[in-house]
Amino acid sequence: xxxxxxxxxxxxxxxxxxxxxxSVVTGRALPDVRDGLKPVQRRILFTMYNDSNLTxxxxxxxxxxxxxxxxxxxxPHGDGAIYDAMVRLSQEWVMRVPLVHGEGNFGSxxxxxxxxxxxxxxxxxxxxxxxxxxxxxxxxxxxxNYAGNRREPVVLPAQFPNLLVNGTSGIxxxxxxxxxxxxxxxxxxxxxxxxxxxxxxxxxxxxxxxGPDFPLGGKIxxxxxxxxxxxxxxxxxxxxxxxxxxxxxxxxxxxxxxTSIPYGVDKGELEKTIGGMIEDRKLxxxxxxxxxxxxxxxxxxxxxxRPNTDPALVMAYLYKHTDLQKxxxxxxTALVPLEDGKTMVPRDGLSLKDIxxxxxxxxxxxxKRRFEYHLRVLRRRIHILEGFAVIFNALxxxxxxxRESSGKADAAExxxxxxxxxxxxxxxxxxxxxxxxxxxxxxxxxxxxxEKRKEAAKIEAILASKKKLWGVIRDEFEALTARFxxxxxxRMAQDEDVLEFDEEAYIxxxxxxxxxxxxxxxxxxxxxQSVESTRVKEGDExxxxxxxxxxxxxxxxxxxxxxxxxxxNEVPATTxxxxxxxxxxxxxxxxxxxxxVTTDPRFTPADVPDGGPYLLVATSAGNVLRIPxxxxxxxxxxxxxxxxxxxxxxxxxxxKLVGAETGVMLASAGGHLIHFSIDSVNVVSxxxxxxxxxxxxxxxxxxxxxxxxxxxxxxxxxxxxxxxQEFGPGAIKVQNRGGKGEKPGVRTKFARVLPxxxxxxxxxxLDGKAPRKAAEGDGASA
Numbered sequence: 001x002x003x004x005x006x007x008x009x010x011x012x013x014x015x016x017x018x019x020x021x022x023s024v025v026t027g028r029a030l031p032d033v034r035d036g037l038k039p040v041q042r043r044i045l046f047t048m049y050n051d052s053n054l055t056x057x058x059x060x061x062x063x064x065x066x067x068x069x070x071x072x073x074x075x076p077h078g079d080g081a082i083y084d085a086m087v088r089l090s091q092e093w094v095m096r097v098p099l100v101h102g103e104g105n106f107g108s109x110x111x112x113x114x115x116x117x118x119x120x121x122x123x124x125x126x127x128x129x130x131x132x133x134x135x136x137x138x139x140x141x142x143x144x145n146y147a148g149n150r151r152e153p154v155v156l157p158a159q160f161p162n163l164l165v166n167g168t169s170g171i172x173x174x175x176x177x178x179x180x181x182x183x184x185x186x187x188x189x190x191x192x193x194x195x196x197x198x199x200x201x202x203x204x205x206x207x208x209x210x211g212p213d214f215p216l217g218g219k220i221x222x223x224x225x226x227x228x229x230x231x232x233x234x235x236x237x238x239x240x241x242x243x244x245x246x247x248x249x250x251x252x253x254x255x256x257x258x259t260s261i262p263y264g265v266d267k268g269e270l271e272k273t274i275g276g277m278i279e280d281r282k283l284x285x286x287x288x289x290x291x292x293x294x295x296x297x298x299x300x301x302x303x304x305x306r307p308n309t310d311p312a313l314v315m316a317y318l319y320k321h322t323d324l325q326k327x328x329x330x331x332x333t334a335l336v337p338l339e340d341g342k343t344m345v346p347r348d349g350l351s352l353k354d355i356x357x358x359x360x361x362x363x364x365x366x367x368k369r370r371f372e373y374h375l376r377v378l379r380r381r382i383h384i385l386e387g388f389a390v391i392f393n394a395l396x397x398x399x400x401x402x403r404e405s406s407g408k409a410d411a412a413e414x415x416x417x418x419x420x421x422x423x424x425x426x427x428x429x430x431x432x433x434x435x436x437x438x439x440x441x442x443x444x445x446x447x448x449x450x451e452k453r454k455e456a457a458k459i460e461a462i463l464a465s466k467k468k469l470w471g472v473i474r475d476e477f478e479a480l481t482a483r484f485x486x487x488x489x490x491r492m493a494q495d496e497d498v499l500e501f502d503e504e505a506y507i508x509x510x511x512x513x514x515x516x517x518x519x520x521x522x523x524x525x526x527x528x529q530s531v532e533s534t535r536v537k538e539g540d541e542x543x544x545x546x547x548x549x550x551x552x553x554x555x556x557x558x559x560x561x562x563x564x565x566x567x568x569n570e571v572p573a574t575t576x577x578x579x580x581x582x583x584x585x586x587x588x589x590x591x592x593x594x595x596x597v598t599t600d601p602r603f604t605p606a607d608v609p610d611g612g613p614y615l616l617v618a619t620s621a622g623n624v625l626r627i628p629x630x631x632x633x634x635x636x637x638x639x640x641x642x643x644x645x646x647x648x649x650x651x652x653x654x655x656k657l658v659g660a661e662t663g664v665m666l667a668s669a670g671g672h673l674i675h676f677s678i679d680s681v682n683v684v685s686x687x688x689x690x691x692x693x694x695x696x697x698x699x700x701x702x703x704x705x706x707x708x709x710x711x712x713x714x715x716x717x718x719x720x721x722x723x724x725q726e727f728g729p730g731a732i733k734v735q736n737r738g739g740k741g742e743k744p745g746v747r748t749k750f751a752r753v754l755p756x757x758x759x760x761x762x763x764x765x766l767d768g769k770a771p772r773k774a775a776e777g778d779g780a781s782a
Contacts, residue, residue, distance in 0.1 A: 029172035030346055031179075033334040033355060034362040035131060035156040036163030038170065040085045043074040045099060045124065046153055049132040054123040060103050063117035074145050074152050079117070087114045090122060095166050096181035096215050097486070099128040109216070109261075109299075110268035127184075127484060130159040137373040139366045141342070154342075157366045160480060161187050161359040163334060167212075175346060177333035180212035180238065180263065184486040187356075188477045194356050195474050202232045202352050209352060210492050211238070212328070216299070217260030218242055219491040221325075234332035234349040242324040243491065246311045247302075256311050257292075258301040260489075262326040267293075271301060273322050283317055284508060285309040341365065360473075367473055371459050378456040380424070385449040387425030388432075391415075392445060398429070507550050507569045511763045514546040514554050514571050515578065516596050520587075523578025524550075524571040531758050537577050543593075547761040548600035555599065555632040556581065557615075557655040558591040561687070562640040563632050565599075586638045595655035599633045602766065604657060606633070614683060617644050618654040618666060618693055620701040624737065625690030626683045629657065642687035654704040654753075663708035665715045665732060666693055666741070670700035671748040673715070674741030675708065675732040692738040704753035716754040724754065 031038050037045070047070045048054040054061055067082045075082055088094055090102035093109040104120035107113055114120065124132070134140075134157035142151040167181040190208040194200055211220050211227050218240045220227075230236030240262040247255050261267060271291060277283045285306050292300040305311060319325035333348040336358055350358075391398045401418060405411035412426045421429070462468045513528045517540045528534060531542050546554050550569040557563050564585040572579045581593065597615065598604055604613060614626040627643055644652055654666075658678060665675045674694045682691055694702055706715045708729045715727045725748075732742055 029170040030175075030177055030333060030335050031163055031168045031170070032155055032344065033163055033336045033350070033358045035158040036161065036166060036168065037131075037156065038085075038168070040070075040075055040077070040082060041089060041099075042156055043070050043152065044082065044086050044089065045128060045132060045156065046135075047074060048100075048122070048124050049128075050135065056101065056124055056126045056129060058123055060101070060121035060123040063102075063104075063120040063122050066122060067117050073150055076146055083114075083117045086122060090125075093215050096213060097127045097165055097184055097484070098125050099131065099162075099166070101125045109266075111266040112268075130480065131156045131162060133157075134159070134366065134370055137370045139369045139373070155362075157370075158359075159363070159476065160184065161191065161356060163359070164209075164355060172346070175333055175348060176331060178329050178331040179334075180328055180330060181214060182209060183213035183488050184484050185481045186210065186213070186488070188481045190352075191356055191360060192474055192477050194353070194360060195470050195477075200353070203228055205352055205356065206231060210488070212240075212263075212490060213488050214240065214263035214490045216263055216265070217489040217491070218262050219260075219493040221493040230330050231352040234330075234351055234354075236330050238328040238330055240326055240328055240490070241319055241493070244311075244315055252307045254305050254309075254311070256303040256305060256314060258303070258324070259299055261299065261301075262323060263328060265323045265326060267291075267299070267301070270323050274301075274303070274318065277321070282321075283314065285314050337362075363473055364469065367476075368463065368469060371463055371469075375456060375459045375463070378452050378459065382449060382452045382456060383422075384425060384428045385445055385452065387419075387421050387428060388445050389449065390419050390421065390425075391429050402430075507567075510550045511761075511766075512548060512550055512568055512571075512573075513760070514544075514548065514568060514596070514598075515542055516544040516546065516556070516581075516593065517541060517578075518543050520581045520593060521578045522571055522581050522584075523576070524568065524573045525575065527763065528760055531760070535575065535577055542758065543755065544596045545758050545760060546596050546598045547603060548598040552598065552600040553633060553635065555597045555629075556585075556593050557595040557597070557617075557643060557652065558587060558640075559594050559651040559653065560588050560591045561642055561644045561646045561652055562588070562591065563636065563643040564638075564640040565632050565634060565636045567635060584638070585636075585640060594652060597629060597632070597655075597657050599629070604629060606630070611683070612658070614658045615643070616654070616656050616658050616664060616678065616681065616707065617652060617690065618664075618702055618705055619644060619646060619650050619690070620653050620703070621647065621650045622666070622668070622692055622694040622696045622702045623650075623690040624664070624666075624681050624693030625688055626658065626678070626681050627687070628683075628685070631686070645687050645689045647689075653702055656707050658707060659710060661707035661709040661713070663729065663734065664693070664705055665708055665727065665729075666705035667703055667715065667717055667750050667753060668694060668696050668700050668741070669703050669750055670696070670698075671743050671745060671750055672696075672700070672741040673727060673732050673744060674737070674739060675729070675734050676737040677734065678707070680737050695738060695740050697740075703750055706753070706756075712756040716756075717750045718752050718754055720749045720751050722751075725750075 029038070035042065048066060051069055051073065052061055052066065063083065063086065066086065067079050070082050071079055086100055087102070087106050090098050090100035090106050092098050100122050101124065102120060102122050105115035106120060135153065139157040141154045143154055145152050163179060164182045164187045165184050167179040169178045170176065186209045190205045193205060193208055206228060220238060221241055222239045226236065227238070230238065242258050242261040244256050244258045247257050249255055261270060271289060275289050278286050278289060286303055287306060288304040290302050292302050294300070303314070305314065332350040332355065333346065334350060335344040336347045337344055397418070398415060401414045402411045405414055408430060412430060415421055415426050415429060462472060510526065512524050512526060515523050515525060515534055517536050519537065519540045521537065521540065525534060528545065531545060534542060536542060548554055548568045553565050553567050554571070555563055555565040566584055581587065611628055613629050615629055616624065616626055618624050625644065632641065632643070643655070646652065661678060663675060663677055665673060667673050672694065681693070696702055706713060713729055717725050719725060
């Protein structure tokens, strides 16, 4: 069929996606390294300057009008996107140096949205003039707008590195940018350093650019060496904290006043988070919060303290658990020009020097074009003045020729022929009123002519010397720095400013019982009169009660060989059913908790001379091992840690804390029992397969066991017939591990090992007494 072309759909999709991706990268998401703006921002500023004349010294116009002009003339991507971009350009908590002056409700640092554009007004800020002021001097190139009926600038003739001063963020296709704002004066001083010393390193430039300077203040606690690496590589993480001070309220009372917050933090959400901590008593040292922010004193979030509370401890906790401390992901990605100076391509990993050098190269070209424009204007004026000077010397003759001519065209031809003038000079003479020419004094003409020639010669000398041109740029930077002497808002923290977080300082030490049910539900209760008195879900039952203080940890061991440790204080305190353990840890599908151990030294002594205490582990394959409990005393990740290595189909069936016990009895499903010494079981330093404890053959498996020599050293078993059998230490003779053991009954087969009874701790008796050994009855094992 005519007009139909067969193409590869894969190739066509690839081609079109690449075209789309490059359009997003270059036309929407990434800023230009030269003026630091994205297309929508550039079009907003250009419209306000060129089309609406909304300079800082003019009256503001309705935002709806500005948005409509931008959308209709240059940016047909929707009014919402344009207004959002304009609002952002005006927000002083977002922009280090706002480029738009907004009047009306333009949102707030509390996260309040701006009013609709029909209610607000805007104009350019004073600083924005330094991005746009040289447009009138033919300093940059223009291109057609989307409709082809107007011309828009490719880039603005920025007089300062806006990309660094105001920063930006954006997500393109396959790349993103996140550049923090910097101090206006510091950045310009760094430009001067680079002009004077083109070989200056990033370390040298950082003597001027100390680090980011966020509009909300705060303090940067990232060390200088890390900052230098970030500025050299163009990527990294910068840690920022809010600032605070303590105020004495008298009568032993005091309060914390937060005076700044990290960049990008929603103050309203921050207050909600801290308020929730106070309400949930996660931070008992805090009594209340109030927002006292005002125009005179600036940001003030006051936190009421309990008497005799160390405010540094409270702030360390807030830095750890709220957005009062936040990491800024530095990612220096921007559009940079190729060697032709016009083609823009995305580039990541730009260093501080790269950014400044690209801007200086652009600034050099811009100032050169500005001088070339001024020189053209001067030469044109000089040319006109030279024509007036020629005419003035023979004014009567010129007037006579004009009078005798038949019209303007005839007069022009006669003047050109008589005085050797060109068209431009002749037109200027004819356009001048004769009485004004008559009144002209030749001296004034000659003085202006000499002045213009002198000025033109000065510009020619500057254009002929790179050194002089750089000198002009340098002087302009210094003048701009003096005009906008912005002081730093963000402080570079000293070592003594960094607060170390000590979690235990915020936890009230209390005795507690961690209750674990068969279905994996957890809760923390204080005193427990009986196991039967605590609430559990219907059909569920308590399998362990683990005693510990809120400052200690509890470790859970599952049959798939994983161990999970959490602080007792993090276990939900409730008289209800509690929470599923899967809320806190990522247990494998079907994994079941087989044991739980407390790390409270009153029950599980620490620093035992031989490296103990140990956990004796048995697997369904009949293997046994001893592993130090010390490996599980600290918090684990949600994924947990391994405590035993298992083959496919194998699982852990016992994990018991070894105290004074000397032996172990194991049982198999096939009805075999074995009794051997604990000392014959190897101690491992980490997860291992272990050694053979009981030999199982012909499909038989180990189902668990009991430690012998402690308070509960009777092996209680349930047979397949549902009967219970009990074997004391003397019932099975001690032999070497690794054998099949004894078979008490020819036809007896065991279904499961029955757990020992759960004994509850009497805290009143225990408090103040010396630590005692752990026992299963204390809930040391599930």
